[in-house]
Amino acid sequence: MGAVPRRSRVYALILATLTALGLALTFPERGAWTDERVVTAVILFGMILLAEFFDIPFAGAFAFGVSVGAALALAAGLELGAFHGALVVMLAHLAESLYARRNPFRATVNIANYGLSTITSAMVYQLVANPHDSPLGGLRNMAAVILAALVFIAVNTGSLTVIVAPVLGTTPQVMWRQNFGGIVVELITLPALGSLVPVLIDETPYALSILVLPLIGPHFAVKAMRQVQEETRVAMEGLADALERRDPYTYQHSMRVTDYVRAMLDEMPHVSYDASEAIVAAARIHDLGKLGIPDLALRKPGPLTPDERSAIQEHPAIGAEIVGRLEMYQACAGIVRHHHERWDGTGYPDGLRGEEIPLGARVIAVADSFDAMTSDRAYRRAMSEAAALAELRRQSERQFDPQVVAAFERALASPVSSTEARLSTAHAR
Secondary structure (H helix, E strand, O other): OOHHHHHHHHHHHHHHHHHHHHHHOOOOOOOOOOHHHHHHHHHHHHHHHHHHHHOOEOOOOOOOOOEHHHHHHHHHHHHHOHHHHHHHHHHHHHHHHHHHOOOHHHHHHHHHHHHHHHHHHHHHHHHHOOOOOOOOOOHHHHHHHHHHHHHHHHHHHHHHHHHHHHHOOOOHHHHHHHOHHHHHHHHHHHHHHHHHHHHHHHHOHHHHHHHHHHHHHHHHHHHHHHHHHHHHHHHHHHHHHHHHOOOOOOOOHHHHHHHHHHHHHHOOOOOOHHHHHHHHHHHHOOOHHHHHOOHHHHOOOOOOOHHHHHHHOOHHHHHHHHHHOOHHHHHHHHHHHOOOOOOOOOOOOOOOOHHHOOHHHHHHHHHHHHHHHOOOEOOEOOOOHHHHHHHHHHHEOOOEOHHHHHHHHHHHHOOHHHHHHHHHOHHHO
16 A cells, blocks of 8 residues: 555544544533542543553454553543543543654554544443443443443444555455454453443542552563563474574574465465464474484485384474473464375375365465475485476475465565565575
8 A cells, every 4th residue: 555545544534533523522521620520631641641651451462452541541531521531542642652752653543543432432422321320320321331332442443454454465354353352352341441440430530549550460460471472482493493403404494484484374364363373383383393303314315214204204293292282382283283284185194184284284384395395405406496386386286275375376476575575585594
């Protein structure tokens, strides 16, 4: 997508937000601006700012994430009304963007998007709820909170997908589908926290202080969890690299396979974000099971004996057993186990055929074979890329999934600025 279409979408979002702000002025105020209400606005501003500073997530990584800040934005609209609630939310995001020195494009999108989401959800709540009760004061108001949360999520994610999806080379529908897990988490958390804040404020605005630790706590918990996951990933990939160093012919093989896998997944937008990440992670350690194979068999320059071939064919199952013991790699275990299955059912270890083979395993099989063919080995010289690609085509529908082979061909033909540049440097690492 070019710069002008992208700017036009941002301008449309800004115009929609300003129009909604003007419309919000026509809605009745929820109460007089007493000192207590001013304190409430200041505290909500500070809490939203705090949530954005600490980037506190409710769930894992998504193209657009889930944060406490979204629930606080909904709460600001419920408590302060559509107009003033949106002003507090937008000012908090402006302050955070200035402090973090965010890209103006991203900052503008965030500010306008959160403002529009707050305004629309607050107006829906005001239209449906009984103004004399709290958000938890009866079934009607509880239903109004849920409806407001749905509107907030729809506007928030809808605006982002329309603007961001073309930049990422996908469609809003695909991007929304890929992030469905995060949307479900928002649907659960927004009504709960969004309705709790006004109830606390009804007691005293200072009661919000009891939420500070619950807001900050998840940040440190998630940070510690991610550190453990990162250290585990580094250890596993380091082990895979150490294994490949035993044989100069396979050194950095898994890195090159991972590059090819990423390139293919770029050509397969229907694959969800989570599935893509699992496939890439599996590619990086797909040969870890060779730890259990003697060097003599792995590096033998001549034909293998039946026993040696049988031993080598055990490495996918061994690798799956190793990675399957780690929670962060459990989604990879099946992919690792089946990356030597064949489309016609004559592969190993389980003789799966066609779409019985996990998609990730089918993707890795193509990348693995292409890199093997285009690399020198102890028993033969490397083939040219053209000859290797011709062999992939010849084995399509026999050894390989034809759709995956087609995706690999598209990846090779992609512009140099993206996929081809990455592939052309794979062997130079």
